[in-house]
Amino acid sequence: MAAFLVSLPVLAGLGYSLVASLGLAGPGAAGFQTARVVRVLGERAIWAGLAWSLWVAGAATLLATIGAVVVAVRFRSRNRGDRIARLLAIIPLPIPHLVAAVVGLQLLGQSGFLSRLGAAVGLFHGPPEMPALVYDPGGVGLILTLAWKEFPFLALVAFSVLATRGEALEEVARSLGASPRAVLQRVTWPLLWRGLLPSVVAVFVFVAGTYEATAVLAPSNPLALPLLTLERYTDAALARRGDAFVLVLVGMTVSLLAVMAHEWTRSRWERLQT
Amino acid sequence: MVQRARGTAVIWRMWRGDPSINAYVDGWVAPRLKARYGITLTAVEGQGAEIVNQLIVEREAGAGGSADLVWINGETFGNLRKEQLLDGPWAGALPNDRYVDGGSAIIGRDFEQDPAGFESPWGKVQFALIYDSARTPHPPTSVAELGDWILAHPGRFTHDQQFTGMAFLKVLLYALGGGIDRFRGGFDSVAYAEGSSRVFAWLEKHRDSFWRHGATYPAGVADLHRLFANREVDFSMSANQNEVVTKVRQGIVPTTSRPLLLVDGTIANAHYLGIPMNAPNTAGAMVVADFLLSPEAQLEKQRPDVWADGTVLALHRLPAEWAARFSALARDPHALPADSLAKYARPEVSPRYHERLQADWRTRIRQQSL
Numbered sequence: 001m002a003a004f005l006v007s008l009p010v011l012a013g014l015g016y017s018l019v020a021s022l023g024l025a026g027p028g029a030a031g032f033q034t035a036r037v038v039r040v041l042g043e044r045a046i047w048a049g050l051a052w053s054l055w056v057a058g059a060a061t062l063l064a065t066i067g068a069v070v071v072a073v074r075f076r077s078r079n080r081g082d083r084i085a086r087l088l089a090i091i092p093l094p095i096p097h098l099v100a101a102v103v104g105l106q107l108l109g110q111s112g113f114l115s116r117l118g119a120a121v122g123l124f125h126g127p128p129e130m131p132a133l134v135y136d137p138g139g140v141g142l143i144l145t146l147a148w149k150e151f152p153f154l155a156l157v158a159f160s161v162l163a164t165r166g167e168a169l170e171e172v173a174r175s176l177g178a179s180p181r182a183v184l185q186r187v188t189w190p191l192l193w194r195g196l197l198p199s200v201v202a203v204f205v206f207v208a209g210t211y212e213a214t215a216v217l218a219p220s221n222p223l224a225l226p227l228l229t230l231e232r233y234t235d236a237a238l239a240r241r242g243d244a245f246v247l248v249l250v251g252m253t254v255s256l257l258a259v260m261a262h263e264w265t266r267s268r269w270e271r272l273q274t
Numbered sequence: 275m276v277q278r279a280r281g282t283a284v285i286w287r288m289w290r291g292d293p294s295i296n297a298y299v300d301g302w303v304a305p306r307l308k309a310r311y312g313i314t315l316t317a318v319e320g321q322g323a324e325i326v327n328q329l330i331v332e333r334e335a336g337a338g339g340s341a342d343l344v345w346i347n348g349e350t351f352g353n354l355r356k357e358q359l360l361d362g363p364w365a366g367a368l369p370n371d372r373y374v375d376g377g378s379a380i381i382g383r384d385f386e387q388d389p390a391g392f393e394s395p396w397g398k399v400q401f402a403l404i405y406d407s408a409r410t411p412h413p414p415t416s417v418a419e420l421g422d423w424i425l426a427h428p429g430r431f432t433h434d435q436q437f438t439g440m441a442f443l444k445v446l447l448y449a450l451g452g453g454i455d456r457f458r459g460g461f462d463s464v465a466y467a468e469g470s471s472r473v474f475a476w477l478e479k480h481r482d483s484f485w486r487h488g489a490t491y492p493a494g495v496a497d498l499h500r501l502f503a504n505r506e507v508d509f510s511m512s513a514n515q516n517e518v519v520t521k522v523r524q525g526i527v528p529t530t531s532r533p534l535l536l537v538d539g540t541i542a543n544a545h546y547l548g549i550p551m552n553a554p555n556t557a558g559a560m561v562v563a564d565f566l567l568s569p570e571a572q573l574e575k576q577r578p579d580v581w582a583d584g585t586v587l588a589l590h591r592l593p594a595e596w597a598a599r600f601s602a603l604a605r606d607p608h609a610l611p612a613d614s615l616a617k618y619a620r621p622e623v624s625p626r627y628h629e630r631l632q633a634d635w636r637t638r639i640r641q642q643s644l
Contacts, residue, residue, distance in 0.1 A: 111504035234323035
């Protein structure tokens with residue numbers, strides 16, 4: 001019941017998007033039609049944008065996860081040094097994505113801080129010589145910025161997984177004579193990835209759909225899905241504004257598929273446990 | 275009307291992206307409205323398309339209006355009229371309307387649409403490029419020269435994807451498509467097809483010499499200003515020829531920046547105020563609109579250290595002392611002389627050109643970068 005209540009706004013939004021995609025509501029509504037859905041789904045730009053958003057989400061999530069796992073395993077003890085390291089790791093957490101993106105732009109832009117540093121040591125002689133890390137088709141600057149922003153969240157989850165579930169099982173393994181490496185491989189890592197998986201999926205879906213950081217750092221082609229959605233919604237031609245609702249449904253489908261993939265993975269390992 | 279509006283609040287949806295404009299509205303207009311008419315003015319963010327969408331959704335939901343006054347022009351006005359979301363006619367009833375230069379092609383027609391009293395003029399601007407006289411002592415003065423300049427200086431020019439960039443494309447359309455007269459009098463698909471193919475051919479020819487080889491474009495004019503100020507490109511642009519004045523004063527662009535008109539003509543347009551159908555406080559909105567139209571408010575707005583936005587009032591209709599004050603406005607060295615502006619001003623044409631150009635640019639140029 002609680003889950004239903006919490007998801008009510010999302011369901012309402014989904015319902016409205018469905019109705020609007022079919023031309024029955026919203027800006028650019030002109031009566032029931034399936035032509036719009038067909039036209040939008042047939043546009044190359046949509047799929048290119050979706051693929052690009054998924055690429056950025058995948059790369060950023062992977063980097064953030066690797067960072068979180070490494071830091072959680074390395075700094076897991078109760079001593080002072082490790083506790084300080086854990087605190088430092090989660091500092092970026094309260095920083096808004098937009099701020100992180102603007103900082104990323106100032107650091108990594110061709111006329112940004114790194115570029116000026118490079119010019120000072122004679123590496124570059126002007127903005128065009130610095131490699132393009134922002135507005136680039138590979139999305140490097142965006143991936144790095146988002147990975148940096150998501151890393152503290154995943155690290156926090158990883159810390160708590162290890163702290164609550166790790167100790168007992170690892171003790172048992174060690175007392176049975178397992179080497180530290182074997183403990184890591186056979187006990188710690190499986191615990192960690194299962195505990196992290198829901199958060200990793202959440203981060204992936206979030207990054208795929210996030211607007212603010214993408215608006216600051218992404219290139220104009222391929223145009224990331226969230227940017228494309230807003231662009232259609234504010235199109236000069238009223239009739240094309242309904243396209244945005246179709247794109248919202250595309251984005252939602254991706255989220256649902258990710259959650260389903262997660263559920264399927266979970267059901268597989270839970271079967272092994274029984 | 276003034277009595278009815280006394281003590282009320284007026285919510286004004288307008289673009290809040292320029293600190294100079296915000297300072298004028300919040301710091302000069304609002305206190306005076308409060309003192310003289312007892313009206314509390316609150317300006318909130320809302321740009322063209324968002325305003326239209328919000329009004330459509332409010333009407334769908336049967337909800338009360340959330341804005342009394344909206345800042346609009348061009349295709350936004352067109353969309354609102356088509357959807358019958360604007361209240362009116364009311365603009366001709368304002369006391370200060372008698373001073374308006376309604377005969378001007380720029381003010382009397384909004385992208386060739388007749389305001390018909392559904393929107394009241396507020397200001398006018400003219401498109402101009404911005405260059406740095408320190409970096410570019412001899413800037414190009416025509417589209418052809420600009421093309422040559424771009425080829426000679428690869429990677430130092432680009433345009434943005436929003437309103438200003440599209441205005442630049444329209445400048446190209448007029449220049450390469452045979453002059454503005456070819457495009458007047460409503461949307462002509464033949465003229466558009468020929469003109470746009472020339473525009474895209476020009477862009478294709480020069481695109482490899484654009485910034486980042488024309489593979490990516492700044493999202494909006496603010497990003498373009500940043501690239502210009504940081505020396506990543508040597509030109510910026512503005513829908514307001516005097517934006518250079520205010521930006522130099524704010525220290526956002528180098529002090530050696532100057533505006534540049536192209537001899538092929540640049541687009542001048544006016545911007546207006548509208549009142550939505552579901553506005554809760556129509557009387558208040560009209561008082562505000564009238565105040566904004568007053569010679570006093572228009573003069574303040576035109577000051578180079580405030581906003582430098584052109585007035586919509588006809589000097590010959592004003593009382594002599596006001597006309598004199600407008601003429602005597604401090605000439606900032608960064609501004610353009612009024613007669614050059616008038617000579618090269620070209621009015622906007624049907625909003626359908628803008629719509630088509632934007633859509634076609636996205637598919638034919640932006641998407642073809644990979």
